[in-house]
Amino acid sequence: PFALYRSLRDESPVLFDAQRQAWNVFRYDDVQRVLSDHHVFSSQLAGSRGPGQGGLFASSLISTDPPRHRQLRSLVTQAFTPRAVDALAPRITEISDELLGRAAAAGEMDLIDDFAYPLPVIVIAELMGIPPEDRDRFRRWSDVVVSQTRAGAPAPAAGHSEAQEEMGHYFLDMIEHRRSDPGEDLISRLLAAQIEGEHLSVPELLGFCALLLVAGNETTTNLLGNAVLTFLERPHLVERLRADGDALPAAVEEVLRFRSPVQSMYRIAAQDVTLSGQQIPAGARLVAWIGSANHDERQFPAPEEFDIDRTPNRHLAFGQGIHFCLGAPLARLEARIALTALLRGLPGLALRSAEDLTRMDSSIVYGLKHLPVAWATT
């Protein structure tokens, strides 16, 4: 989509799509404003109307405005601080080594199915106290929820609501289970939590579960897949990363900019507003194109070059402002551990066939369905 974004940034940076009834915003400065100015651009109104954000997600963090947003977010920030997340490093390393150990002798795997998908699911499932055996179900649900979302589409496609309903029932059971037998996990803590003397509502609890399991997994899977693809396309870079582990964090940030797992987010204008000279009326739907902002030449010199030495690299891949991704420290840590293990543990790692690369069928999520890779076995 990157060539298209470029011409849109130049020629129609704020473009109304009549069919989808949405204003599409393409330039960095405008996208940044839409994401971070929560007084003007409401997530709550968008949550009740946007595909993929309605239904189960309607009462979740990502679909609320202050003051409720602040109250809900404060219940989970502790679990996701860089310090809290760093404590998970040994377990993430163990899971990553286990997945690679299982595949190593074969000399080939589908990087998505065999590694990038299971890793974040197992991590978050353990954090939430959910049996990891159930992960295939999450995958089916999140595939349906994600693949049928089109930025700006007025209504989600068929299959979408059934998947959400199944997921809802599953989480309801989970919640009841934890209520009668609480543990140290996140769901148990959310059940015990109170805001101004009141427990969270059932839709809010469901929203948390769905958001953490679907939004957090799919995106991390795609970050890993996009990183491996981007690295393997550049053999010199692989050499450099193998030799210098300290270069990896910057490389991960550049993947987040260059191939952002989340390409777009929604808002609703809470009042009349002007962006790049274009007047937008109160009540209008907006699509903020993160994927385009991250390639805006007004912010990033030579944006189509993958350059891990880029400084500053103020990409918007995790959003900005009060809704800034809660899981960013976790996603970054998982990426560093997983990519180090892949680069060090699989000598001669290479793409098996460039033709088998299949992109996900979504304009919101940017990633690969499959990524066949091979390596040398001894």
Ligand code: HEM
């Ligand atoms: C919010 C991207 C991983 C949980 C967001 C937003 C973006 C994003 C763009 C902002 C949405 C908005 O402004 O409306 C990503 C990417 C990830 C990732 C690219 C991986 C590479 C995760 C993980 C978790 C997570 C691993 C959880 C474990 C959340 C939550 C929010 C959020 C709960 C809502 C925060 C709020 O509304 O206050 N993410 N995310 N994300 N993300 Fe992530």
